[in-house]
Amino acid sequence: MTSTVHTADQAHAGGGATRCADCTDGLGEPRPVEPGSWRDRLRQKPGLGIAYRVGVFVVGLLFVLLGLALTVLPGPLTIPPILVGLWVWSTEFEWARRFFVAFRRKARDTWAHAKQHPVSSAAITVGGLAAAGAVFWAVGHYDLVDRALAAVGG
Numbered sequence: 001m002t003s004t005v006h007t008a009d010q011a012h013a014g015g016g017a018t019r020c021a022d023c024t025d026g027l028g029e030p031r032p033v034e035p036g037s038w039r040d041r042l043r044q045k046p047g048l049g050i051a052y053r054v055g056v057f058v059v060g061l062l063f064v065l066l067g068l069a070l071t072v073l074p075g076p077l078t079i080p081p082i083l084v085g086l087w088v089w090s091t092e093f094e095w096a097r098r099f100f101v102a103f104r105r106k107a108r109d110t111w112a113h114a115k116q117h118p119v120s121s122a123a124i125t126v127g128g129l130a131a132a133g134a135v136f137w138a139v140g141h142y143d144l145v146d147r148a149l150a151a152v153g154g
Helices: 008-013 038-043 046-072 076-090 094-116 118-141 144-151
Strands: none
Touching (some): 046 076, 076 094, 118 144
């Protein structure tokens, strides 16, 4: 069994799509696997292999969306779920592995900064949580959503 390596240059040379020609699921080129491993055996069964790749993508997407949903809260709360989602994706997708390495490096730098400045990091996080709580309270207490809808004619 021979392995073909696809690059963006090879895809552009033919004027075709930028994803690998052998990848029919639209999720990009799969990460290389050890011949004979359980993933190799899984990929040899087309329906099961595609279902696994889609499942990995959906699980990773759920974690990334959770991280994005947490961006309304201050502090580093958004980083862990996004890292987990990228890690899940990086187990199966080469594009995600490259992105995960860069994101992980930035997350480590941010964590190191927070550890070097624990008081200011804690103050910013607690202050941001208090501000978010005050905003949620004000929206509910003063019926701001209903007032905004009435103002726009909704």
